[in-house]
Amino acid sequence: MDKTKILLLDDREENLLALKAILNRDDIAIYETTSANEALRIVWDNEIAVALVDVQMPGMDGFEFAETLASNPKTREILIVFVTAISKETTYAVRGLKSGAIDYLYKPLDPYITNAKVDALIRLSRSQREIREKNRLLENYATIVTNxxxxxxxxxxxxxxxxxxxxxxxxxxxxxxxxxxxxxxxxxxxxxxxxxxxxxxxxxxxxxxxxxxxxxxxxxxxxxxxxxxxxxxxxxxxxxxxxxxIEKRKAHERELVEAQAVAEKARKVKESFLANMSHEIRTPLNGILGIANLLDATELDSSQRNLLDMLTQSSGSLLNILNDILDISKMEEGKFSIIPQPTDLRNVGKSIMDLLKFKGDEKGISLGFYVDSKIPDCVMVDGMRLNQILMNLVGNAIKFTHQGSVNLRIEHDGLVENHHQIKFIVADSGIGISEKNIKNIFSEYGQASEETSHHYGGTGLGLTISKNLVKLMKGDLKVKSEVDRGSEFYFTFLLEEDAKTSQKAAVISFNDLPPFTDKKVLVAEDNPVNSLLIKKYLTTWKIATTMVVNGQEALDALAKSEYDLIILDSRMPVMDGFETARYIRNTLHLDVPILSLSATVLTEEVQEALQSGMNDTLSKPFQPAKLHEKIETLMYSLI
Incomplete structure (x- = not known):
């Protein structure tokens, strides 16, 4: 296979040397330069697939270089990754993406992450090139048929x-x-x-x-x-x-089938990229949240407690951003499901306002919550998705309000064929949105203006997710706003009353969960932090725990002892969780319950886990109580 050509552009020689050392591989041809003008000559003379570009450079900076490539048909297909040591603020990320880049690498560079991203980009570039070539062939066939x-x-x-x-x-x-x-x-x-x-x-x-x-x-x-x-x-x-x-057309149809196969391959490349991204972020995030859980169970003074709260809040924000990106991908592919369940709207609204109250207190604004008395105690709605919508809307309202109030109102707008017409309104006294900018706020990564993005930050994904979720739930998210007078976001659902009463689960510390009696669990997890956390949880619950780092070691342990449950990380070196589960079921013929731990939430990976013989899955990051619940179900319900 021909070598993939990669351009390295950085105004400092030592940075180029570091990048070359990381990417020193037989399948890559590296072109390097410290000059943006020289880089333009290189991309013009060579078929560069991927460009790793420093953001801050004298003369033409990285953003201008990316915009120059994007403006020329000959170079616009080059995949650009910014390599930067500057702030990770969303302002820079959004500007980079708008200028033509598709990703960022932050200095100091992690060799494993850098190579993983370059591998993903190489595969994506090759797939895109194949698609373009197929499209050109199809156009030629169409011309032949027409003439x-x-x-x-x-x-x-x-x-x-x-x-x-x-x-x-x-x-x-x-x-x-x-x-x-x-x-x-x-x-x-x-x-x-x-x-x-x-x-x-x-x-x-x-x-x-x-x-x-x-x-x-x-x-x-x-x-x-x-x-x-x-x-x-x-x-x-x-x-x-x-x-x-029509022989040409028949051939064209065959080419279309082949092109569809190429497109399917490109789709799988995208899924693989999302899975890798999810895995690379969720694995350390699980460690961060898990350590926060361990710290929460210790004696802390008020200063330490505040720091822990900020750590948990920041980790939760990162998890929300990751979930938003995956949600958009699922929506684009029509794989997003809405599952109505008995839900108490009062609990949903109160929980959101209670959770965000500290943000309002920090800014000195009041939070108001009103529920119409005519609204039933329980209705059928996807409570998790409704919570996601309202959390985004109320959080946005607080962000853009400096004084005054933010109010969440849930109003009853009458009955329509035995369904309750319920209107959800989030109103604030914030900065408002001009009429010309309202059209931008629901677009992906869009905000009211670049100035708004610069001053307030954010990915711009929240309103896009909310708009799409409301649409999937048979509603339409709308906005009324006036500059300096505030904004009002609102939508209406037709909901069926349910006689059941929804229950809000209490948050329980892992120390307070009941222990298990005379149980042995085998855990295969290659990440040392996650391994430490799981062992801490299990030993706290009085479970005899054997820890290994890959599937082969798990099989070796099974040859020496019997276990009541096996927990397998889906992605491990030597032998991953899926391969290990298939061997346990098909070769060893053991029916011991198996729980899959996965750092992705993609449907395909969940299905692969179940098809390989695992009984259930748990996505990272997870709460200890959820792990306890899964263990209890698998060890006692499957007997």
Missing amino acids: SPDIIATVDPETARILSINPSVHTILGLPPQSLVDTSMLDLLVDPLNSGLKEVLISRSYMEGQTIVTEDQFYGRLREPLWLELRIMFKNRLLFINLHN
Whole structure:
């Protein structure tokens, strides 16, 4: 395979040396320079696939360089990754993405993350190149089909006898036209008994001036079958038949099938990238949240408690951003599910306002919450998604309000065919949105203006997610706003009343969860921090725990002892969780319960876990109580 050409652009030689050392591989050809102008010459003369570009450089900076590449058809397909040591604020990320980059690497560079991202970009570049080449082939076939001359013939509808035929028959079928006059057109068909033309003749389905379209295979040169499209018109007691060579179109259709396969491959590349991204972020995030759980169970002074709260809040924000990105991907592919469940709207609203109260207190603004008394105690709605929508809207309102108030109102707008029409309103006295900028706020990564993005930060994904979620739940998120007077976001759902009462789960410390009696669990987890956390949880619950770092070590442990439960990380070196589970089920024939730990939340990975023989899955980051619940279910319910 040809080497993938990668450009390294950095104004400092030592940074280029560091990048070259990380990317020193046989499958990569590296072009390096400290000059943006020299880099432009390199990309013009060479088919560069990926460019790793420093953001801050004298003269032309990284953003301007990326914009220059994006503006030229010859270079706009280059995949650009910014390498930077500057702030990770969303302002820089959004500007970078708008200038043409698709990702960031932050200094000091992690060799494993850098190589993983470059690998993903190389695969993506190759897939995109294949798609472009296939598209060019398809366009060529379409041109050939469109410009092909057609056979034109007049035929006796009673006998199918050819009365006249033009010279194109010689070009297409290799038959001299004069030899075909007075012969039956059915004699030219590969399968006259099952032909579309014969069906037309027998059924006499034609009417004066009406065109009938069918397809048949004809004998071409050297008696090879050739597909022709027949456009048949009955006029003046004759059949006028236009025969168009569609072999090219058939080939085009075959190419389309192949192109679809290429597109499917590109889709899988995207899924793989999302899975890798999710895994790379969720694995350390699980460690951060897990350590926060361990710290929460210790004696802390007020200062330490505040720091722990900020750590938990920041980790939660990062998790929300990651979930937003994955949610958008699921929505684009139509894989996003809305699951109505019995829900108490009062609990949903109160929980959100209680959770965000400290943010309001920090800014000195009041938070108000009102629920119409006519709203039932329990309705059928996807409470988790509703909570996500309202959390985004109320959080946004607090962010853009400096004084005054933010209010969440849930109003009853009457009954429609036994369904309650319920309106959700989030109103604030914040900075407001100008009429010309309102159209931007629901777009992906969009905000009211660049100034708003600079001053307030944020990914711009929250309102996009909320808009799409409301639409999936049969509503429409709208906004009314006036600059310096505040904004009001609102939507309406038709919800069915439910007689059940929703229950809000209490948050329980892992120390307070009940222990297990005489249970042995085998855990395969290669990440040392996550391994430490899981062992801490299990030993606290009085479980005899054996820890290993890959699937092969898990199989070795199974050869020496029996266990009540096996917990397998899905991605491990040597032998991953899926392969290990299949070996346990198909070769060892053990029915011991298996729980999959995964750092991705993609449906495909969950399905693969279940198909490999695992009984259940748990996504990182997880709460200890959820792990306890899964263990209890698997060890006792599956007996």
